[in-house]
Amino acid sequence: MILFLKIFSRVRLALLSGDGTYWKWRVLYCFFLVLWWGRLGKEKKIIPRYLCAADMLLLPNAPLSLESIRYTSPIKMFEYMASGVPIIASDLPSVREVLTERNAVLVDAGSASALADGIKRVVDDSVLAVRVSQEALQDAKDCTWKFRAQTIFTFFNAIIK
Numbered sequence: 001m002i003l004f005l006k007i008f009s010r011v012r013l014a015l016l017s018g019d020g021t022y023w024k025w026r027v028l029y030c031f032f033l034v035l036w037w038g039r040l041g042k043e044k045k046i047i048p049r050y051l052c053a054a055d056m057l058l059l060p061n062a063p064l065s066l067e068s069i070r071y072t073s074p075i076k077m078f079e080y081m082a083s084g085v086p087i088i089a090s091d092l093p094s095v096r097e098v099l100t101e102r103n104a105v106l107v108d109a110g111s112a113s114a115l116a117d118g119i120k121r122v123v124d125d126s127v128l129a130v131r132v133s134q135e136a137l138q139d140a141k142d143c144t145w146k147f148r149a150q151t152i153f154t155f156f157n158a159i160i161k
Helices: 002-007 023-031 041-053 066-071 075-083 112-124 126-140 145-160
Strands: 013-017 034-039 057-059 087-090 105-107
Touching: 041 075, 057 075, 075 087, 075 126, 087 112, 087 126, 105 112, 112 126
Parallel strands: 013 034, 057 087, 087 105
Antiparallel strands: none
């Protein structure tokens, strides 16, 4: 923890939890690094504001099972992309279907030191942060339900003709 404080003295961490299971993070609150909102409940409508206000967004998926490695496609990944904020994400096949080095900073999954290195890259390189966030925002336009429905409609329309 002390090493973290030395390296990231400029970084503050805000945690939003969907189900309150991240109790380990509460320990960090003692170091005045963390703003802990816990479960948001009815306030879910304001999540986009929190995302857009962030300096970076973390997607530290762990490679715990075959499903998490190959098939998990978290909705928050798409919300992060649409926020225009740099994303630091675990490099897993399921994530790599959408995020690449072009639109995110990918780090070794399950490695705290790799995640810290990714955070440091974004903090230290504002050009990288702007580039990946702009690319992700642009790519998010192709990841909406409306775009997906139009793609499917066009596909079936071409078959019928």
